[in-house]
Amino acid sequence: MQCKLDPWCYGFSENVLASLRARPEVSKVEHHGNRLLIELGSAADMAPLVSLVVSASAQVEEIYRGNTSLEEVFMTLMGEEN
Numbered sequence: 001m002q003c004k005l006d007p008w009c010y011g012f013s014e015n016v017l018a019s020l021r022a023r024p025e026v027s028k029v030e031h032h033g034n035r036l037l038i039e040l041g042s043a044a045d046m047a048p049l050v051s052l053v054v055s056a057s058a059q060v061e062e063i064y065r066g067n068t069s070l071e072e073v074f075m076t077l078m079g080e081e082n
Contacts, residue, residue, distance in 0.1 A: 012058035
């Protein structure tokens, strides 16, 4: 089973995305506006990833941990624009 983190944050750079992608527990990182979709292995701890993002001066508003599909994220983003 894979875990997906869906943080709502802003102020992050491409360096943060590259750092997340380089982590061994991260299998996928996607950026959609102020949202990151971070897909992890099943036993991964999310605290070090949150620390990484915050230490890079990004502002984290909310984190959702669950089995969110890309379609669910898309529908949420589309709903927020309307």
